[in-house]
Amino acid sequence: MAGIKVHGTPFSTAAARVLVALYEKEVEFEFVLIDMRAGEHKKESFLALNPFGQVPAFEDGDLQLFESRAITQYISHEYASKGTPLVTTDSKKMAIQSVWQEVEAQKYDPVASKLTYELAIKPFLGMVTDFAVVEEFEAKLGTVLDIYEKRLGQSKYLGGDCFSLADLHHLPTVDYLMATQAKKLFECRPKVSAWVADITARPAWTKFLAMKAH
Template sequence: MAIKVHGNPISNATMRVVACLIEKDLDFEFVFVDLVTGEHKKHPFLSLNPFGQVPAFEDGDLKLFESRAITQYITHVYASNGNQLILQDPKKMAIMSLWMEVEGQRFEPPTLKLVWELCIKPMTGMNTDDAIVKESEEQLSKVLDIYETRLAESKYLGGDSFTLVELHHLPNIYFLMSTKVKALFDSRPHVSAWCADILARPAWVKGLEKLQK
């Protein structure tokens, strides 16, 4: 099998790549990387990602890391496969790219901290830092206010159809739906409906099932 994803089921970035491959109806091999033993910080994994983070990706002799770069590669190279996750019209693509940047620069920082404090730390027996949670909730609220306005005028952040914009959001939203932060999403009707829509994507559900086996 040409495509390999080296990652861990608990990694939001790994989830992002797996969901993209399933959306594109592509076969791939999942290679488990043991984060507990620090496998990602040692060779031979470091030859795939010198920063020692999952996932790493192989497609034949091509090796990539950084989940958003991987998903963009997949959607461009395998454009004719599965569901279309990018937009062809240059102006629409520009809007989509804008919201992809918003996800990475505005949404990811506070939600990643919240996932760490409210999901990962309790799972590993560490204490949650309430000050970080409070600060991150305040930052996220400001982002979601802007999302609510955008989603009142557009079905999806990136346009009229599900694209990489939504796919990139999915892992952190999924984790936070099991925490008190869910209330921040639920209190905004358009954001709440958007979350329910994208979390129900068959490819996302199938990806979770594959990673949990």
């Protein structure tokens, strides 16, 4: 097998998506730590892999990719026979999964990422949280999670009855937010709360957290 390399930091939600997908697929990889505080993601050597100067960057042999959700799609298809099936070949099921992957990317993530920055990243960096922004975006996230609560009353997971990329892509921001005051938004919705407990208990996520802790 051609060697897979993931360039990034496990503290990046985008890099985390890729790492968890690899753990779910039980595919071996090499992790190349990028020191973002030292500006390594803006150096020419890294920009050759991701011209936008953001993590992650991904290599599989002579294939180079960036954008985390595109990378997880590739991993899921290229290594379809290994580990957890994260995508389906059934066209109708695939369409439903794709809808909820888009919901994550377009509706959930912009709001969740803003809250993650205000409630988790800013305190970590010694910056002051803007609670007016938090209040605004907690309301926005609540609106999205109301839709999730209804959806999860219809199927066990967002994309259907099986865990898929539609669920996996949420894990990094969910993990950050569940350690902040925003956890109440997940916990007060029974179906959402059960879904969070389910996806965060997965062995692949546990492996990722162990990696992140080192």
